[in-house]
Amino acid sequence: MTESESATVDLEIIVQGTQEGKKLELRLWLRMLSTTKLISQEIRRRLRNEFGATLPQFDLMAQLYREREGLRLGELSKRTMVTNGNVTGLVERLETDGLVLRVTPDGDRRVTVAKLTAKGETLFSAMAAAHEGWLRDMMADVDPAIVSELWRDIGAVKSSVSNHLSGADFD
Amino acid sequence: MTESESATVDLEIIVQGTQEGKKLELRLWLRMLSTTKLISQEIRRRLRNEFGATLPQFDLMAQLYREREGLRLGELSKRTMVTNGNVTGLVERLETDGLVLRVTPDGDRRVTVAKLTAKGETLFSAMAAAHEGWLRDMMADVDPAIVSELWRDIGAVKSSVSNHLSGADFD
DNA sequence: GAGCAATATTTGAAATGTCAAAGGTTTGGG
DNA sequence: CCCAAACCTTTGACATTTCAAATATTGCTC
Known part of the structure; x- marks a missing residue:
């Protein structure tokens, strides 16, 4: 069975x-x-x-890798689509592992900025390369034209959904 | 907000x-x-x-709604793509709320079968109708032809991915 | 039948996830 | 100035998630 x-x-x-x-x-x-x-x-x-590493950690590091100066936790929350409270814990664990650094800027003491460490950049670099390869492998049987089409059409879905949220805002 | x-x-x-x-x-x-x-x-x-209700609870109840005689927890795990340990907790909470019943069949005492209660069926019925409407709303701006196309092409993606998993299984 | 592999579920530790409420910190109007 | 509103993050309670190890039961083999 x-x-x-x-x-x-x-x-x-x-x-x-x-x-x-x-x-x-x-x-x-x-x-x-x-x-x-x-x-x-x-x-x-x-x-x-x-x-x-875990997937949420990878996602979070991906955002920080794009912004070498670092990101405020609230901005990280929006980009990863993860709640604020969740980001707190994620960054905390990454900091413990020496992959991320937390800084409070002088201008505004409400803010916490997270930033990749050198160790974090090195690790993410390797993970990102592997990650891209995994995806290519997994989708190897799908015609590239279809992949493109899917990318476009799912964009339409996303757009429609964005316009029909109950609580919602839009960019 | x-x-x-x-x-x-x-x-x-x-x-x-x-x-x-x-x-x-x-x-x-x-x-x-x-x-x-x-x-x-x-x-x-x-x-x-x-x-x-929560989304995992909804998913789990959806499977049980389809199989009125109930399902073994392992089968529930496969159908919902949720780990065994997770199913245990989910069913436990649903049972506490009186939505699901747990039974051990006489034949094999290793097995636990979960089954919707009358209360569970009533609740799920209402949720399912609403759920379907929500999706129609959210995708309202997408051409039905595109929806069909997406359904087909994502099937191709799923198939490709299934054939390139590392922790191998296949029929 | 005694022992052992296979099966089915539970448990436990750690991480992720939501939401609501509470902490500090600016900022702006009076 | 002061105080209230707005802003940013953390905290706390709880649910979900994974993995691995532990339990319990059955089936098979000798």
Whole structure:
């Protein structure tokens, strides 16, 4: 009874036998969600095995790598889509590991700026290269034209969702 | 205004500026991830506000709703893509709330089967209807043809990823 | 049947996640 | 000046998440 893996993949198909169904949006969402989970888990596993890092840590460091002067925690929170309280703990742990530095600027003592250390930059550099390769590998069977198309169309989805949030603002 | 609302920011923009045609897969991944996060957060917020439920609880109940006789915890784990240990806690809390029932069948005492209670079925029914509507709303600006196309092409991505996992499984 | 591998779930430690409330720090109007 | 509003981060309570190790039960082999 090892129908385990196939069950994961075919979940959505069971919902509606016909493509004609309503609930198209629901089915798209379920497929997006399961696919994203699948990729996330794979990346998580490799980050852990090869670098001893977690995915949220990688995401956070990616932002800091782009802004060498560092970022305020609130800005980090927005960019990583992680709550403020969560960022506090993440940065705390990264600081303990010597990958990130926390500084309070003289101008405004409410603010905390996080910044990659040299050690952090070196580590992230290696992780980023590997990370990019993993993604290329995982999507190797997908036609590059399709990849481009997906990138564009998912952008449309994101845009639509952004305009229909309940609590919401937009850029 | 709560802090979580401000998260409409793009994860991809940070990577995007410097690249041309390369790293297509990376950019697709970042966009998929941020879009999924955006939708998840919106659904989470609404589930919480309108039903006092969490997204993982909703996911778990969705599986049980489909299988009225109930499911073994291991099967639930596979279908929800959640680890075994996690399922234990989720079911525990749902049982506390009277939404789910846990039974050990006579045949095999290693097994625990989870099953929706009448209260659970009623609640899920309402949540599912709302949930479907939320998704239609959020994707309202996307052409249905594009939605179908996305559903198909993301399937291709999922398939490719499945074939390139490190911790191998396959049928 | 005694022992052992396989199966199914639970447990425990550590990290991540949300939300709400509380801490400090500016800033601006009176 | 002063005080209230606005801003930024931290804290605390709780839920979810993963992994690995521990439990418990069954099935198989000899």
